[in-house]
Amino acid sequence: xxxxxxxxxxxxxxxxxxxxxxxxxxxxxxxxxxxxxxxxxxxxxxxxxxxxxxxxxxxxxxxxxxxxxxxxxxxxxxxxxxxxxxxxxxxxxxxxxxxxxxxxxxxxxxxxxxxxxxxxxxxxxxxxxxxxxxxxxxxxxxxxxxxxxxxxxxxxxxxxxxxxxxxxxxxxxxxxxxxxxxxxxxxxxxxxxxxxxxxxxxxxxx
Amino acid sequence: xxxxxxxxxxxxxxxxxxxxxxxxxxxxxxxxxxxxxxxxxxxxxxxxxxxxxxxxxxxxxxxxxxxxxxxxxxxxxxxxxxxxxxxxxxxxxxxxxxxxxxxxxxxxxxxxxxxxxxxxxxxxxxxxxxxxxxxxxxxxxxxxxxxxxxxxxxxxxxxxxxxxxxxxxxxxxxxxxxxxxxxxxxxxxxxxxxxxxxxxxxxxxxxxxxxxxxxxxxxxxxxxxxxxxxxxxxxxxxxxxxxxxxxxxxxxxxxxxxxxxxxxxxxxxxxxxxxxxxxxxxxxxxxxxxxxxxxxxxxxxxxxxxxxxxxxxxxxxxxxxxxxxxxxxxxxxxxxxxxxxxxxxxxxxxxxxxxxxxxxxxxxxxxxxxxxxxxxxxxxxxxxxxxxxxxxxxxxxxxxxxxxxxxxxxxxxxxxxxxxxxxxxxxxxxxxxxxxxxxxxxxxxxxxxxxxxxxxxxxxxxxxxxxxxxxxxxxxxxxxxxxxxxxxxxxxxxxxxxxxxxxxxxxxxxxxxxxxxxxxxxxxxxxxxxxxxxxxxxxxxxxxxxxxxxxxxxxxxxxxxxxxxxxxxxxxxxxxxxxxxxxxxxxxxxxxxxxxxxxxxxxxxxxxxxxxxxxxxxxxxxxxx
Numbered sequence: 001x002x003x004x005x006x007x008x009x010x011x012x013x014x015x016x017x018x019x020x021x022x023x024x025x026x027x028x029x030x031x032x033x034x035x036x037x038x039x040x041x042x043x044x045x046x047x048x049x050x051x052x053x054x055x056x057x058x059x060x061x062x063x064x065x066x067x068x069x070x071x072x073x074x075x076x077x078x079x080x081x082x083x084x085x086x087x088x089x090x091x092x093x094x095x096x097x098x099x100x101x102x103x104x105x106x107x108x109x110x111x112x113x114x115x116x117x118x119x120x121x122x123x124x125x126x127x128x129x130x131x132x133x134x135x136x137x138x139x140x141x142x143x144x145x146x147x148x149x150x151x152x153x154x155x156x157x158x159x160x161x162x163x164x165x166x167x168x169x170x171x172x173x174x175x176x177x178x179x180x181x182x183x184x185x186x187x188x189x190x191x192x193x194x195x196x197x198x199x200x201x202x203x204x205x206x
Numbered sequence: 207x208x209x210x211x212x213x214x215x216x217x218x219x220x221x222x223x224x225x226x227x228x229x230x231x232x233x234x235x236x237x238x239x240x241x242x243x244x245x246x247x248x249x250x251x252x253x254x255x256x257x258x259x260x261x262x263x264x265x266x267x268x269x270x271x272x273x274x275x276x277x278x279x280x281x282x283x284x285x286x287x288x289x290x291x292x293x294x295x296x297x298x299x300x301x302x303x304x305x306x307x308x309x310x311x312x313x314x315x316x317x318x319x320x321x322x323x324x325x326x327x328x329x330x331x332x333x334x335x336x337x338x339x340x341x342x343x344x345x346x347x348x349x350x351x352x353x354x355x356x357x358x359x360x361x362x363x364x365x366x367x368x369x370x371x372x373x374x375x376x377x378x379x380x381x382x383x384x385x386x387x388x389x390x391x392x393x394x395x396x397x398x399x400x401x402x403x404x405x406x407x408x409x410x411x412x413x414x415x416x417x418x419x420x421x422x423x424x425x426x427x428x429x430x431x432x433x434x435x436x437x438x439x440x441x442x443x444x445x446x447x448x449x450x451x452x453x454x455x456x457x458x459x460x461x462x463x464x465x466x467x468x469x470x471x472x473x474x475x476x477x478x479x480x481x482x483x484x485x486x487x488x489x490x491x492x493x494x495x496x497x498x499x500x501x502x503x504x505x506x507x508x509x510x511x512x513x514x515x516x517x518x519x520x521x522x523x524x525x526x527x528x529x530x531x532x533x534x535x536x537x538x539x540x541x542x543x544x545x546x547x548x549x550x551x552x553x554x555x556x557x558x559x560x561x562x563x564x565x566x567x568x569x570x571x572x573x574x575x576x577x578x579x580x581x582x583x584x585x586x587x588x589x590x591x592x593x594x595x596x597x598x599x600x601x602x603x604x605x606x607x608x609x610x611x612x613x614x615x616x617x618x619x620x621x622x623x624x625x626x627x628x629x630x631x632x633x634x635x636x637x638x639x640x641x642x643x644x645x646x647x648x649x650x651x652x653x654x655x656x657x658x659x660x661x662x663x664x665x666x667x668x669x670x671x672x673x674x675x676x677x678x679x680x681x682x683x684x685x686x687x688x689x690x691x692x693x694x695x696x697x698x699x700x701x702x703x704x705x706x707x708x709x710x711x712x713x714x715x716x717x718x719x720x721x722x723x724x725x726x727x728x729x730x731x732x733x734x735x736x737x738x739x740x741x742x743x744x745x746x747x748x749x750x751x752x753x754x755x756x757x758x759x760x761x762x763x764x765x766x767x768x769x770x771x772x773x774x775x776x777x778x779x780x781x782x783x784x785x786x787x788x789x790x791x792x793x794x795x796x797x798x799x800x801x802x803x804x805x806x807x808x809x810x811x812x813x814x815x816x817x818x819x820x821x822x823x824x825x826x827x828x829x830x831x
Contacts, residue, residue, distance in 0.1 A: 131260065131261065133258075134257050134258045134260050134261035135253070135256055135257050135258075135261060136256055136257065136258055137255065137256035147252075147253075147256075150249075151253055151257070151261055151264060151265075154250070154253070154264060154265065154268050155264045155268075157268070158264065158267055158268045158271065191267050191270070193263055193266075193267055193302050193305060193306050194263070194264075194267055196260070196263075196302075197260070197263065197264055197267075198260065199260050200259075200260070
């Protein structure tokens, strides 16, 4: 969008503050990128932002993220006001977490991705959804879904039971077959590898 | 008196720990009841094998909830085929999966069977590659796991063959010591040092570390103050200190100062490794001096009070022993009353401590004052008791110490009353030549200083025959020491007669053709003393001992000259020997020695020449009337 120089400067300043993890020059670059993407996009939003499709392509090209389901969720996380359009603020602040977020910020982000219905819990069904394609080799005599269900149980035991370190006892802290953010947070603090437990949603820094 | 290191340094390993090179055997077979752990781990293994990285990670993290330090779990991972899967994961480029796998491998590689299995499955090569990873955490895990696996020889070789040593040394370089660095950087150094420590037990790896430029880095990190980095660094240095090139570097790079400083650390493990390093290095005189100059002798002496920690005590007593080889250090130890403390450690201590304690006392006996101190502290009796030990290394040291003490007549009386001389004598029968030789050396002062020495020696049934027969030994040190002993014993006429009956003359003569100066000296002394009975002088001549003796005069060693001159003087009482000496150009050689400042040599040389001349004159007269 065409903006006056002063307006642009104000924007850079304000975004640098709110995004917290980028320098001013980095923010400028991101804004430039944003403008490019908007120009490329269809003019559905009259230059205020870009849509889901452009977003998905960008993240794929930039970070190699391929999972459609995940990309969808990421878009929703970025699109805080649920307009279906990513504004420049949403863009810069979203990237700040994605690329440079602290553990706390990333945990919140990942949890939001995995909490498919946004009710503040990751339920067994949601886990099943996310893991159902994760088993590549299934033994012939088993129901295809049995393995996934089992894996879901294992994940639940692991993450909801971190208080007690007792394997094989179903110690779902909430006793209701779902993970609250507190459960998730504790599990990830104990074992950082579980941050993306239900699927990669952060860029791979290689 | 000789001194040999009591640690036998094998060709390829320097560690005194038992090495686990034979394929380990599983302990309990037979229980057909597979544990709950087995089924649980098998289930998780299924997801690791058959899942994508997401599923794999969930399974791997779950696996860590099992008690991985328990053998049942460790073996379950191996038996379910999960170990192969874990190692295969290492070979992927998925950092998270590699991390998850290594976290497990690090734990279970504490188990000897697992270690061997990991090596057999090619896990080490992959871990070495991971040392190049950009992910710091992964590097640390790989290094720590290598540290665990490299506890046996073949593994250490594998690490080296795949460039692991070089990479580990490079990891030590990541940051500089003094600058402000973060915890994660020191973590890399700590883990790399642990791996190097394990690997350094192999001789070839010690060389490889040096070639990769490891020594200045070890020196650099020696100056840091983190105990958890210092321990593996000093551990590595201590392991490598068996190599002269490392000892040189330890000397020249100022490492002794740091080692001494850390003797006062509050971490006993660190103290122990520092003392061990000093133990190994103090073979070198310069290092012994450096330890004294950096005031290391006092903390060493003070550490003798920590007698409950036996490993520490063994290291400290070892360091004291080797440092005591230098006289100035012995004098310093006297200030700290070290001898008195050492005497208290002669009883109720494990063997590895005793060997060093008594080694130290043996060195301290160089100083006359200490011989008295040992007696006054009640040290003689426990020493004599130790003469009944079976460990050869211990016996060698005990013999030296007893011999040292025996130089004081007052001590000798006690030794004799406790039957010490008989015990020493029976050690001449010990199959180990080092024990035999050290016993013979110790007998010299005993025979010299005992009251009624001749009678005492005769009282040992078969003793004289025994010692004369030792002249048939193939070991140079045994021969030398036995000659020295015989020289002393032969001062008693009766005993000399008995030895002659046992064939001492031909046996001594057979040894005459030697270039070894130490042997020459004591052999000549023995011959000189053995001449004083019956027709031994003639017998030596007939046994062709004279000509070789004449050659001894060409040596550069003044002690050899003195002993040889004495022998030749005695032999020259027999005219036939004079002829041989004359033919062998003895006169010219002895003439040069007549002007010596050594009185004994002077007299013997002069006396010998006089005898030869007298005979020549008499021969002339007989010829020409």
